[in-house]
Amino acid sequence: MTIAEALTAIRKTVPPHVVLVAVSKKVDADRLQAALDAGQRVFGENYVQEAAAKWPDLRTTHPDLRLHLIGHLQSNKADEAVRLFDRIDTLDRPKLAHALAASMKKQGRRLPLLIEVNIGREAQKSGCLPEDAPGLLALARGELGLDIEGIMAIPPADADPAPHFRALVKLADDLNLPVRSIGMSADYETAIACGATEVRVGSALFGARS
Numbered sequence: 001m002t003i004a005e006a007l008t009a010i011r012k013t014v015p016p017h018v019v020l021v022a023v024s025k026k027v028d029a030d031r032l033q034a035a036l037d038a039g040q041r042v043f044g045e046n047y048v049q050e051a052a053a054k055w056p057d058l059r060t061t062h063p064d065l066r067l068h069l070i071g072h073l074q075s076n077k078a079d080e081a082v083r084l085f086d087r088i089d090t091l092d093r094p095k096l097a098h099a100l101a102a103s104m105k106k107q108g109r110r111l112p113l114l115i116e117v118n119i120g121r122e123a124q125k126s127g128c129l130p131e132d133a134p135g136l137l138a139l140a141r142g143e144l145g146l147d148i149e150g151i152m153a154i155p156p157a158d159a160d161p162a163p164h165f166r167a168l169v170k171l172a173d174d175l176n177l178p179v180r181s182i183g184m185s186a187d188y189e190t191a192i193a194c195g196a197t198e199v200r201v202g203s204a205l206f207g208a209r210s
């Protein structure tokens with residue numbers, strides 16, 4: 001299957017109100033170009049360094065593309081992330097909120113953000129605990145004046161994702177946050193059924209990562 005064919009097949013299952021984010025970590029330039037040629041415009045990258053190498057040139061030729069940071073962000077990379085991305089989906093702690101606010105102020109650039117929630121309470125995963133999301137939102141939006149659009153999460157790999165997706169949608173409802181970025185290649189249709197407004201699809205579009 002070509003990337004254009006995969007994209008068409010995925011698009012058939014994603015309703016118009018749900019944003020399809022193409023996750024392009026470890027995807028080479030030819031495959032990125034194929035996705036762009038097929039009309040894909042929203043992309044997710046995990047690493048600041050990798051995005052810096054891949055995207056600035058493509059942005060000149062495709063000024064309408066949107067780049068989301070979906071990987072863990074160290075505070076000392078906040079400046080570079082604010083310069084490179086259109087939205088940062090992985091705000092998960094007060095220190096990073098302060099660093100992003102300072103970078104945006106310095107650059108005179110305002111980016112929307114998502115709060116990443118560790119919905120499965122997994123020790124190895126980033127994301128704030130669900131009960132810490134209201135406090136982080138209050139700090140980021142209230143005290144620092146940041147633009148928080150929604151939540152992002154990756155449920156535990158070895159469990160039925162549906163209950164986690166429903167808990168995340170409930171949390172977003174309670175916090176009045178409209179964007180819910182909650183589904184990947186294996187479970188995006190379940191996520192949409194549970195109330196996702198965005199899905200992040202990598203391998204189903206670009207093939208298995210090496």
Ligand SMILES: *Cc1c(COP(=O)(O)O)cnc(C)c1O
Nearest residue numbers: 023070184185186200201202203
């Ligand atoms: C890699 C990644 C994805 C995409 O995963 P696939 O299973 O390849 O669709 C989505 N979200 C995040 C945060 C990722 O790191």
